[in-house]
Amino acid sequence: MPLTVYVLGLSIFALGTSEFMLSGLLPPIAADLGVSIPDAGLLISAYAFGMLFGAPLLAIATHRLPRKTTLLGTLAVFAAGHAVSALAPSYGLLFGSRVIAAVANAGFWAAAAATTLAVVPAGRRGRAMAIVTGGLTVATVLGVPAGTFLGQHAGWRAAFWAVGALAALAFVAVVTLVPAVPGSSERAGLRTELSAYRSPRLWLALAIIAIITAASTVVFAYLSPLMTRSIGLPEEWVPAVLALYGVGALIGITTGGRFADRHAIGTIASGALLALAALAVLATAPSIPVAVVAAILLGFGGFAVNPALNTRVFALAEAAPSLAGASTTSAFNVGIVTAPWAGGLAIDAGLGYLSVTWLGIGFAVLALGATAWAALLERRPVPALATV
Numbered sequence: 612m613p614l615t616v617y618v619l620g621l622s623i624f625a626l627g628t629s630e631f632m633l634s635g636l637l638p639p640i641a642a643d644l645g646v647s648i649p650d651a652g653l654l655i656s657a658y659a660f661g662m663l664f665g666a667p668l669l670a671i672a673t674h675r676l677p678r679k680t681t682l683l684g685t686l687a688v689f690a691a692g693h694a695v696s697a698l699a700p701s702y703g704l705l706f707g708s709r710v711i712a713a714v715a716n717a718g719f720w721a722a723a724a725a726t727t728l729a730v731v732p733a734g735r736r737g738r739a740m741a742i743v744t745g746g747l748t749v750a751t752v753l754g755v756p757a758g759t760f761l762g763q764h765a766g767w768r769a770a771f772w773a774v775g776a777l778a779a780l781a782f783v784a785v786v787t788l789v790p791a792v793p794g795s796s797e798r799a800g801l802r803t804e805l806s807a808y809r810s811p812r813l814w815l816a817l818a819i820i821a822i823i824t825a826a827s828t829v830v831f832a833y834l835s836p837l838m839t840r841s842i843g844l845p846e847e848w849v850p851a852v853l854a855l856y857g858v859g860a861l862i863g864i865t866t867g868g869r870f871a872d873r874h875a876i877g878t879i880a881s882g883a884l885l886a887l888a889a890l891a892v893l894a895t896a897p898s899i900p901v902a903v904v905a906a907i908l909l910g911f912g913g914f915a916v917n918p919a920l921n922t923r924v925f926a927l928a929e930a931a932p933s934l935a936g937a938s939t940t941s942a943f944n945v946g947i948v949t950a951p952w953a954g955g956l957a958i959d960a961g962l963g964y965l966s967v968t969w970l971g972i973g974f975a976v977l978a979l980g981a982t983a984w985a986a987l988l989e990r991r992p993v994p995a996l997a998t999v
Contacts, residue, residue, distance in 0.1 A: 628754030661713025741868025824946025827913030859910030885912030
């Protein structure tokens with residue numbers, strides 16, 4: 612596997628740490644800036660929306676730039692955004708800097724995915740994407756707890772400085788180790804890339820990403836209160852369960868990468884079925900050991916699908932490599948934004964924390980139905996798209 616793939620995976624580790632570490636830093640941020648914890652929690656939503664809308668906007672804005680230039684530019688903005696966050700004297704400035712960092716994060720994701728698929732042979736793209744997206748999983752297992760620990764013991768601003776420093780190191784690594792990859796202007800025009808989105812199959816593939824992401828995220832977002840209040844897990848064991856979920860996710864994404872290139876639809880269906888089984892077990896409020904195993908399997912199944920989801924979109928949008936990376940980033944974030952919102956509505960309605968497992972089951976069943984539909988469409992010939 613080219614060294615470029617590992618450099619991009621490590622860069623995603625830095626960016627992914629920032630995306631999730633705020634959940635452990637809300638109380639000190641709220642206290643320091645004089646806002647409520649719910650208001651501080653809006654910083655997480657702001658980041659997710661920045662990711663959601665930033666990916667396609669930056670993909671279009673940087674369409675004619677070489678991808679290495681886009682990678683370096685977004686890393687520089689990301690690092691600078693974290694310096695501003697660390698120095699922010701007010702909630703408003705912190706909020707704005709988080710949105711800017713999220714947009715840069717989304718732009719890097721899109722360019723990194725397109726770069727990865729450009730330097731790797733077609734038969735190894737699934738494994739390559741598993742390594743790159745695995746950086747986010749490692750961030751969940753190691754980076755987020757480390758960032759939270761640093762923030763709790765050295766102040767929340769120290770966590771932002773640390774992530775900014777990681778981004779600076781990633782910048783140096785990309786400068787020295789990532790080769791120049793031509794931009795889209797040397798392959799296809801923007802109108803040609805946009806023409807790929809006439810395909811219903813592509814939109815269905817993006818919908819599957821959003822739905823299957825929501826299936827696992829709706830439970831992960833509330834995994835701590837679900838395990839403690841509905842299943843009876845002692846609170847001191849929550850970090851261990853979250854870490855085990857992350858380990859399951861890391862193993863899942865590695866395993867899924869081995870099958871994504873040859874059996875994309877089958878890998879997606881298998882991961883969704885495993886996630887559905889884990890959710891069904893959690894919905895029964897089982898004993899603590901069984902619930903822990905189910906959480907691990909949920910992480911495995913929920914992340915095993917990711918390489919296949921990515922490679923399938925790029926295969927369907929081969930003429931639109933830049934926008935394909937942006938689209939997958941946005942689709943994943945649709946699921947990440949929608950799932951906690953839906954889970955919160957169910958909990959606020961008095962349905963209890965077990966209700967999120969039933970929402971997850973619904974999302975998983977919907978994802979399986981959409982995957983079956985995609986399998987049927989797979990048998991039909993794909994009409995050629997005119998180039999411009």
